[in-house]
Amino acid sequence: MSTFVVFDLEFTTWPGALEQDWSEPGQLREIVQIGALRISTDSAAGAHSVVEEYEALVRPVVNPRLSPFFTGLTGVDQETVDREGVAPADAIGDFLAFCRGQSVLSYGNDMVVLGENVGWARARGEQIKNGFLTTPFLNIRPWLNTIAPTTASANSGRLWEVLGLPKPAAGKEHSALFDCYSIAAAIGHLCAGGAALPEGCL
Numbered sequence: 001m002s003t004f005v006v007f008d009l010e011f012t013t014w015p016g017a018l019e020q021d022w023s024e025p026g027q028l029r030e031i032v033q034i035g036a037l038r039i040s041t042d043s044a045a046g047a048h049s050v051v052e053e054y055e056a057l058v059r060p061v062v063n064p065r066l067s068p069f070f071t072g073l074t075g076v077d078q079e080t081v082d083r084e085g086v087a088p089a090d091a092i093g094d095f096l097a098f099c100r101g102q103s104v105l106s107y108g109n110d111m112v113v114l115g116e117n118v119g120w121a122r123a124r125g126e127q128i129k130n131g132f133l134t135t136p137f138l139n140i141r142p143w144l145n146t147i148a149p150t151t152a153s154a155n156s157g158r159l160w161e162v163l164g165l166p167k168p169a170a171g172k173e174h175s176a177l178f179d180c181y182s183i184a185a186a187i188g189h190l191c192a193g194g195a196a197l198p199e200g201c202l
Contacts, residue, residue, distance in 0.1 A: 003051065004201055005104045006187070007036040007095070008156055008179040009113055010074050012060050014067045028120070029113045030060035031088060033076055034095050035176030037184055038102075041191075048188040054098040055177045059085035061124070074174045089121040093129035103201050104137045107144065107156040107183045111137035140187070143198045147190050155179075159186040 010033040014024070022029055038052040059081055060066075066078050086094075092114065104111070118132050144159070145152045154162045157173025160182045168185040171178035191197065 003038055003040045003102055005036055005038055005099050005102050006180050006183050007034065007054075007099075007104055007106055007110065008176045008183065009034055009106075009110045010070075010076065010174060010176050011113055011117075012063050012066070013070050013073070015069050026063065028062050029116060030062060030120075031058045031091070031113065031117050032060060032066065032070070032081060032085075033057055033074065033176040034091055035178070035180045036095060036098055036104075037177075037180045038098070039184055039187075048184065048191060050181075050184060052098075053177065054095060056091040056094060057081055057085040058088050058091045061088065061120070075172070076175075087126070088117055089126035089128045092118060092121065092132075096128070096130035096132060096135060099130075099135050101135065104135055105140045105183070105187075105201060106137065107139075107141050107159070107179075109139050111139070138198065138201060140183075140198065140201070144186060144190065147195050148186070151186065157182050159183060163189055165189055 009031055011029040011031050014027060017027055034056045036054040037050050039048050040051045041048050066081060071077050118128055121128055148163060150162050151159055155173060156179040160168050163186055165185050169178055169181035173179060
């Protein structure tokens with residue numbers, strides 16, 4: 001039995017930011033929410049199960065006021081982030097500790113956004129505990145879309161739906177932890193059908 005991590009990020013956004021690749025002045029992809037699941041796999045049985053969760057709210061620094069667009073998309077409001085959010089360096093360090101050197105899978109290039117936030121925190125003189133470069137990250141979207149082409153236009157939080165699976169957890173898409181459960185459900189479904197995870201996932 002081995003384990004891997006699935007993670008998802010929610011980060012600051014505005015109307016049109018995705019289409020314009022966050023190119024407007026002052027638009028940075030600052031992390032606001034991190035979700036992650038540790039998944040155990042029994043290769044003999046092909047079974048996957050969640051053994052641990054990680055979730056954190058993060059206070060953005062450059063744009064501390066969340067846009068109404070972001071709140072409408074994610075359900076994360078300003079009051080909650082102000083009350084429960086932690087500093088980016090602390091959240092990222094805790095997340096990397098959760099990964100514990102395991103393979104870390106995302107549906108898309110969330111590791112790029114993570115890397116941007118690591119760079120900004122270090123530029124501010126903040127220390128991030130635990131290594132970023134030693135953690136093996138992998139974007140499994142190409143693998144998943146190839147095996148299940150119906151997922152190609154789906155975001156991470158809708159994978160379970162387009163695959164016709166039961167809703168994997170409470171919540172909704174664009175919540176980082178719910179999106180992790182959706183990704184995990186898709187992985188488990190495809191592996192149970194005989195697909196093998198890409199090399200380097202375990």
